[in-house]
Structures are given as C-alpha cells and as structure tokens.
Amino acid sequence: MPSDSPTKPQKDLPEDSSRRRHGFTTKGFAAIRWSAIGLAIASLAQTGLSADDTRPEFRPKRVVRPFPAIESASFIEGKKVRDEVRGPELVLGVVIGGKARAYPINQLTRPTREIINDRLGGRSIAATW
Amino acid sequence: MEDTQTESLWSHILGECMRGELKETRLEIMPSKMMTWEKWYAQHPDTSVMRLSRTVENYTREFYRKQMQRFVIGAVLGDAVKAYSFVLLQNESVIQDSIGSTPVLVTFDSESTRASLFDRRVRGAGIIQRTIDFEFDAKTGRLRDRKTDSDWDPSTGKATSGPLAGTQLKLLPGIVSFDKAWRTFHPDSAFYKGTRQK
Numbered sequence: 001m002p003s004d005s006p007t008k009p010q011k012d013l014p015e016d017s018s019r020r021r022h023g024f025t026t027k028g029f030a031a032i033r034w035s036a037i038g039l040a041i042a043s044l045a046q047t048g049l050s051a052d053d054t055r056p057e058f059r060p061k062r063v064v065r066p067f068p069a070i071e072s073a074s075f076i077e078g079k080k081v082r083d084e085v086r087g088p089e090l091v092l093g094v095v096i097g098g099k100a101r102a103y104p105i106n107q108l109t110r111p112t113r114e115i116i117n118d119r120l121g122g123r124s125i126a127a128t129w
Numbered sequence: 130m131e132d133t134q135t136e137s138l139w140s141h142i143l144g145e146c147m148r149g150e151l152k153e154t155r156l157e158i159m160p161s162k163m164m165t166w167e168k169w170y171a172q173h174p175d176t177s178v179m180r181l182s183r184t185v186e187n188y189t190r191e192f193y194r195k196q197m198q199r200f201v202i203g204a205v206l207g208d209a210v211k212a213y214s215f216v217l218l219q220n221e222s223v224i225q226d227s228i229g230s231t232p233v234l235v236t237f238d239s240e241s242t243r244a245s246l247f248d249r250r251v252r253g254a255g256i257i258q259r260t261i262d263f264e265f266d267a268k269t270g271r272l273r274d275r276k277t278d279s280d281w282d283p284s285t286g287k288a289t290s291g292p293l294a295g296t297q298l299k300l301l302p303g304i305v306s307f308d309k310a311w312r313t314f315h316p317d318s319a320f321y322k323g324t325r326q327k
Contacts, residue, residue, distance in 0.1 A: 058138070058147040069133060078176040085178055087167035088189040090242070093176070094161040100173035102166065105188035107181040114141070115130050116179065125159060127179075128130065128141040 067112045078102070092129070097121025105129065142306065142314050158205075160300040164243035165190050172285060193242035202244040202303045203311050203318060206231045210318040212311050217323045218244055223265040223272055223283055225249070226321060232260045234298065235321075236272075236283035246303030247286040251296055261298070 076084065084104075085091065091102035099121040108114060108129040116127040130139045137149025144156040162169070170176060193200060197219055203212030209229025218224065218237035226233055232249040249261045262275045265283075272281045279291025286298035304311075311318060 066131060074180045075177045076180050078170050078174065078178050081166075081170075081178060084180050085166045086189075087165060088191075089166050090163055090188045090190065090192065091166050091169050091178070092161055092163050093169045093173065094159055095173070096159065100176035102169050102173075102176050102178040104166065104179060104183075105163070106183045106185050107179060108184075109188065110184040113181065113184055123159075126130075126156075 069115065069117055070113070071117045073116050073118065075101070092127060094120065094125070094127075096123050096125070103127045103129075140314070142304065142310060158302040158304070160302045162243060162245055162300070163305050164238070165241040168238075168241040168243065168284070190240070190242045194239065199307055199309075200305060201308045201311050201320075202235065202246060202305050203315065204228055204233075204246055204301055204303045205315070206301065210315045211321065212306075212308075212315070212318050213244070213321045214308065215242075215244065217321060221324065222267060222270075223263065224321060225263050225265075228319075231301075233301065234261075234263060234286070235303075236286070238284055243284065244303065244305060245284070245286065246301040247298035248301055249298065251293075251298065261293075 085102070085106075090105045092105060092108070093100065093102045095101075097120070101118075101120050103116060108116070108127070114129045118125050118127060130141055131137065132139065132146075132151070135150040137146045137151040137154075139146050139151075139156075144158050146152050146154045166178075193215065197215040200215040201212040202215075202218070203210065206228045207230070209231070211226075211228040213224060213226075213235050215237070218235065219239050222237055224235040226235065234247045234249050235244065236247070237244050249263070250258050251261060252258050263272060263281070264275050265272050272283045273279060273291075274281065274288075274293065277292040279288045279293035279296075281288050281298075286300060288294050288296040
C-alpha cells in the first residue's frame, strides 16, 4: 500500500548516506514516490528559472541506492492483451505523434520500476511514477 | 531520479533538475491521462501497452475512489500553477475555469477515476482562435458549448455532433498527485474553490 508519508522506511532500498550523490530525497522527493505521474521527454530545454533565487537550497533528507535504469521494457499490442493488464486496473496513457501507449501503474510501482526510459512517436520520453 | 550521464538529481513531479550539472534544466511534461485500462483501450484501440510483471495489485479504480480527498490534478502553465481537488471534480464533473491566462476545461469520470485538463481555445476555419464556452447538464451528462450547441465528449475533449463536430480540444499536461505532495512542490499554487464559493 503506498503512502505519501515522507518518513516511511523502504524495505528494499535502505538508507545509504555514503552514496549521497547517487540518491535523493528531500521531504518532497519522498512524497513524490507515491504521488504524481507524468511523462517527460528526455530532450533537454533550458527555460528561464532565474527567478528562483528565493528557493531554499536542495537538501536531500534521505538517500536511496541507485538501481539500474529500465531502457528496454517489453511492449505488446493492446488487442493482444489477455491478463497482462485487466480492465479496472489504472494505466498512464500517452499519445505522441499519433502513437498511443499505456503504462500499467501496477507495473510501475516500487522504486526500481518508477522510471521507464522509452521512445514513442519519435520522442525520447520517461514515464515516471 | 538521477540521469546516468551527469548524475544530476531530478524531481519527478517538477521535471526539473534540482542538483548537479544540469541544475534548473527542465524537461517538457507531456500531456497524459491516468484512467482504467478498459477505458483507455476503448478510446485507443491501436495502443501498445507495457508488459512487465506486476509489482503490486492495488492500483485499480478503487484506489482513488475510496480516498478522493487526498488527490488533485494540477498543472503549471507558464507562471501560473493551479490544482483541482478530486472531491470538487467528483461533485461538479466538469469545471470551466482558467489557469493564468489559459482558459481550461477540467473533466472527471468517477467510474474510471480519470481527470483531464483541456485548453478551451480552438482554431476555427481561419486563423481566428476562439475560446469555447461550455455548459454541462449534470442530469443528462450532456456537455455542450453555448455558442453552437455542439455536443462534446468530456473524456476525449472532442466535439461529437453539431457544427463543431470533430473539433478536438488540446490536452494539457495535468498531473494527478497527492494533495500533500502538490502543496510541497508548489507552495504558491492556486486551488480551485468550487462554484459555490465563487
């Protein structure tokens, strides 16, 4: 059962402050683990954030070990789905360049699954949960 | 999250690099929808779907239904940040509003716990852009625009009949989030208050 409690310990990813540069999290980061899902393209774009001087410094509060990135998840056609995903299960759906893709949330949960590096409709994207 | 090239640290919810070489770089948030598989597949029969093993089983429509008060859909449009609680969305089903200077339509389907955010501005036959003014009849579930009396599908954002049939509203990058997480990352966010308090 997910929680948005920032203090909830994670069994499979213990605290590891010796590898701080690899991990995250602030109080807020802990919350996002179970919170939002969005799709973000991986191509970078500088935007004007110069007004951010007032923001507090980013200070990770808890650090988790890094885990291998998922770069080649398996995909099937929706019409061939049998039990891979069921009707009432939630998916994150996106359409890019006329191509539709669904990421079942029940497959995106737990830290090693929360970032899917992917390509769709000619764009490099990351599905995050 | 961390990128493997520079080991910079990124925020999922902001799509922004928080620390490291790429600090303050932002990823573009792509418009997406969270909904039940059956509804997604009905609307996108050509969809592909990721196939990994399930790590959990609990993310079905019941997950949101039983704790509506904990969730919002929010968006950052330019300098404007605004969120809509699932409770108000459930009560109103369709919300016509603005986020900063962007006129928006927020629609909700409690059956599939889908919340979607659309831009109400569409291009007509010429280069003229117009803002659609919607009216929703909660009794019949009919969503129509006042000017042409066309019917619209609140789930897809597409006009289904009438003079504007076939017109598609642009889906905006709304993010479904825990209310608490949204407030943590967007401390200056505006919140929709509901029609009664206006």
